[in-house]
Amino acid sequence: MRVEVSNLRKEFGRTVAVDGVSFSFSSGEVIGFVGPNGAGKTTTMRILATLDEPTSGDAVVDGVSLVQDPEEARTLIGFVPDALPTHHDITVHEYLDFFARAYRIPFARRVRVIERIEEFTNLTGIRQKNLKSLSKGMNQRVCLARALLHDPKVLILDEPAAGLDPRARIELRELIRVFSAQGKAILMSSHILTELSEICTGAVIIERGRVLKAGNLDDLLVTDSEVRTIVIRPLGGLDALHRSLLELPGTRGVRAGDDELTVQYAGSDAEASDLLAELVRRGHRIAEFHQQRANLEQLFMNVTTGGVQ
Secondary structure: OOOEEEEEEEEEEEEEEEEEEEEEEEOEEEEEOOOOOOOHHHHHHHHOOOHHHHHHHHEEEEEOOOOOHHHHHHHEEEEEEOOOOOOOOEHHHHHHHHHHHHHOOHHHHHHHHHHHHHHHHHHHHHHOOOOHOOOHHHHHHHHHHHHHHHOEEEEEEEEOOOOOOHHHHHHHHHHHHHHOOOOOOEEEOOOHHHHHHHHOOEEEEEEEEEEEEEEEEHHHHHOOOEEEEEEEOOOOOOOHHHHHHHHHHEEEEEEEOOEEEEEEEEOOOHHHHHHHHHHHHHHOOOOEEOOOOHHHHHHHHHOOOOOOO
């Protein structure tokens, strides 16, 4: 199963919120959709959820066009918005039952489906509570449960971790891993980039309505520069190690921490290995020597400027 987004454009009067956005993702992938506030993320996700029509362009989910056949596309997509609409005097169970009916799930199966989803999302204990009395975390669980009722192939999650406490965020990450293992294709936006790095297999970075970078996360994090970041923790002698590093070829900069040095080093893996050997030959006792992998946060800061439309 594959989602193909092709040249999406959305105009609001003279404002172009989404400007030729194209990317793709498949079953089992978790794609982080990131960008500054006002970059066009939510507008793009609402289009993919068939809540807004694009000015031009299209997206195809498992061969179904969102523009040409939105009704069929909705059966394939589960959408979790950044905030659950306020509903008064309706319980969690009633809310889920309403949407199960909207998805035309027959009565006999509907009862089993709702029970299973309530148990899976840990809502069984609050099923008779009114939505208006729920915390932000519980509201997010209800919203996620609603999106899962029809067992969609694609999940679109708009800031699902916003406002959640640490335990709720950890539980959400585990749920997303389960969905990925089940073969669902997942697109999720978040401003918590360190957490996205832990669970995403790919990323799409957008700014001013345009895609700046898109692809497999490991490929995106490979820098074009030959300069790598190496962290070295010695057993004492930090100042002496600092001096030695500045004397050696390839060193482009050294930053001292409490008990370690962070080195900007220009060289291949083999040359980095030779660097370690030379430090040991000079008598430095090295407890830790490793290359610091780039992360999504660093990539985001490198490719974006913080601009909005």
